[in-house]
Amino acid sequence: MTIKFGVIGGGVMGEALLSRLINLGIYQGSQVLVSDPLPSRRSFLAEKYGVGVTGENREVATAAEVLFLAIKPQVFAEVAIELSDVSASSLVISILAGVPLSKLEKAFPQHPVIRAMPNTPATVGAGMSAIASGKLVKPEHLEQAKRIFQAVGEVVEVPETMLDAVTGLSGSGPGYVAILIEALSDGGVAAGLPRAIAFQLALQTVFGTAQLLKESGMHPADLKDRVTSPGGTTIAGIAELEKAGFRSAIIEAVKAAYRRSKELGS
Ligand SMILES: NC(=O)C1=CN([C@@H]2O[C@H](COP(=O)(O)OP(=O)(O)OC[C@H]3O[C@@H](n4cnc5c(N)ncnc54)[C@H](OP(=O)(O)O)[C@@H]3O)[C@@H](O)[C@H]2O)C=CC1
Numbered sequence: 060m061t062i063k064f065g066v067i068g069g070g071v072m073g074e075a076l077l078s079r080l081i082n083l084g085i086y087q088g089s090q091v092l093v094s095d096p097l098p099s100r101r102s103f104l105a106e107k108y109g110v111g112v113t114g115e116n117r118e119v120a121t122a123a124e125v126l127f128l129a130i131k132p133q134v135f136a137e138v139a140i141e142l143s144d145v146s147a148s149s150l151v152i153s154i155l156a157g158v159p160l161s162k163l164e165k166a167f168p169q170h171p172v173i174r175a176m177p178n179t180p181a182t183v184g185a186g187m188s189a190i191a192s193g194k195l196v197k198p199e200h201l202e203q204a205k206r207i208f209q210a211v212g213e214v215v216e217v218p219e220t221m222l223d224a225v226t227g228l229s230g231s232g233p234g235y236v237a238i239l240i241e242a243l244s245d246g247g248v249a250a251g252l253p254r255a256i257a258f259q260l261a262l263q264t265v266f267g268t269a270q271l272l273k274e275s276g277m278h279p280a281d282l283k284d285r286v287t288s289p290g291g292t293t294i295a296g297i298a299e300l301e302k303a304g305f306r307s308a309i310i311e312a313v314k315a316a317y318r319r320s321k322e323l324g325s
């Protein structure tokens with residue numbers, strides 16, 4: 060059967076994307092081929108999703124209609140050399156942090172190339188992805204890439220110059236939010252709640268707040284004002300957050316991740 064979706068690097072994000080695409084029936088397991096150096100990882104993916112697996116990146120690059128690059132940016136150069144004489148014209152989609160279209164197009168000169176930045180909630184269909192097109196991308200390629208990322212959540216098209224900032228915000232963001240949820244739970248435990256209840260409250264509070272903001276279109280500052288009763292509990296908590304530089308810490312985290320994304324691509 061034709062290999063419609065080839066994945067180089069069957070790690071966290073490779074699995075997140077392929078699992079969702081297979082579960083939604085966009086591809087059958089037999090239409091997906093994944094290369095990964097670790098035999099145990101290959102067996103795991105083959106057993107769990109019914110995909111084809113190989114240790115040879117060239118096999119995937121030769122066979123796939125869409126070639127999905129999900130290796131770390133640090134191994135991109137060696138993989139590019141390995142694939143340099145593969146003759147194919149597949150659509151290449153790279154999710155590598157930082158690696159610019161100029162480098163991707165140099166490595167795959169015959170191919171339409173799309174640089175994308177998804178995030179881990181893609182695993183449950185709640186991802187946020189941004190995509191930018193290279194020079195050889197035609198409308199049908201862009202549509203194909205959008206279909207893939209829409210299957211795992213929301214997609215926005217951005218100029219490539221924005222992708223490092225996207226990486227700092229939505230790409231890395233699940234890490235920041237996970238720490239927020241963990242810290243809220245710890246706060247609950249410190250205030251006397253059992254751990255399991257504290258975690259449930261923290262998780263649903265973050266989820267519900269995001270849902271409320273999304274469905275209502277309300278500005279976050281308005282929501283904050285609605286929660287803060289004069290002389291009440293919330294303003295006492297917010298005063299501590301401001302004292303600790305909470306907003307600034309988050310802004311600096313996004314900026315640091317943005318800078319790191321740029322570094323990884325240079
Ligand atoms: N994690 C995230 O939240 C996000 C990550 N990304 C990007 O996705 C990419 C993958 O990240 P992530 O999934 O987290 O990383 P992982 O380390 O989980 O996945 C990378 C996979 O590639 C394998 N690999 C290593 N060397 C090679 C090689 N030469 N050929 C083929 N496969 C190889 C690794 O195997 P082994 O472990 O044995 O080395 C691993 O299974 C990165 O470029 C990252 O910037 C983008 C958005 C979000």
Ligand SMILES: O=C(O)[C@@H]1CCC=N1
Binds near residue numbers: 156226230231
């Ligand atoms: O931490 C990283 O480098 C990757 C890119 C975005 C999320 N994880």
